[in-house]
Amino acid sequence: MEKQKRGLLPYLFLFTLTYFALGFVSIVFANLAIFCVATPFVLLSVSKKKLWCQHYCPRASLLNQVGRKKPWSKSPLLIRTGRARTIMLWYFGLNLLFIIGSTTRIALGKMEPFAFIRLFIFIPLFPLPQLIHLNLSPVLLHLSYRFYSMMLSSTILAAVLARIYRPRIWCAMCPVGTLSNTLLK
Ligand code: SF4
Structure with missing residues (x-):
């Protein structure tokens, strides 16, 4: 049983790829990010x-695939000192605040939904082509794109760092890892 479980681990990155692919089927699948977190x-x-x-x-698992090249480089000072961890915690906190605030305003009819991808909170891109056209409420449409954007932004950053430095350097600043460590203490 243990052997079987280990055998699947290198392929878990397929879940990440599937998550992003499902966004092209219907953006509503982006809300699966809630389970990931x-x-x-x-x-x-x-x-x-x-x-x-x-x-x-x-x-x-994805980062292990992306960062396979060697030799790996020394981590930048920002990560070694732990400052990157703090920055990422603030970034995710602000991102969540923005998501909650904007979704509330949309629910109150004070704002139109942002029905497009926005990387790193500030870089607006485009709506995704949709295989299935569902009649989503403005709140759900906005929330779905915000979760998709958040997941995509952090995955891009993590993948770039994996290519430049080493596969799992992202784990040194990942908010989920940081919060898990804090809870364990
Ligand atoms: S620190 Fe983050 S990216 Fe790394 S294994 Fe944990 S949850 Fe995954």
Whole structure:
């Protein structure tokens, strides 16, 4: 059984790729990000270990694939000093605040939904072509694009760092990993 589980781990990155591909089927699938964020903490509370980070994280699996090249480079000072971790925590906190605030305004009819991808909060791109056209409410449409944008932004950043430095350098600044460490303490 253990052997079987280990055998699947190198392929977990397919979940990440599937997540982004599903956005082209219908953007509503982007809300699966809620499970991606919640599952590590559920596992942590049950096992008192970072099971997700150690065994099941699809993003870590993707980064192992992306950052295969060697030799790996020394981590930048920003990461070695832990400052990047703090910056990412603030970035995710602000991102979540923005998502909650903008979604509330849309629900109150004070704002139109942003029905397009926006990288790193500030870089507007385009709406995704949709294989299935669902009649989503403005709130759900906005929320779906915001989650997709958040996941895409962090995956791009993590992949670029993996190529430049080493595969899982992102884990040194990942907010899920940081919060998991804090909870374990
Ligand atoms: S630190 Fe983040 S990216 Fe790394 S394994 Fe944990 S959840 Fe995945």
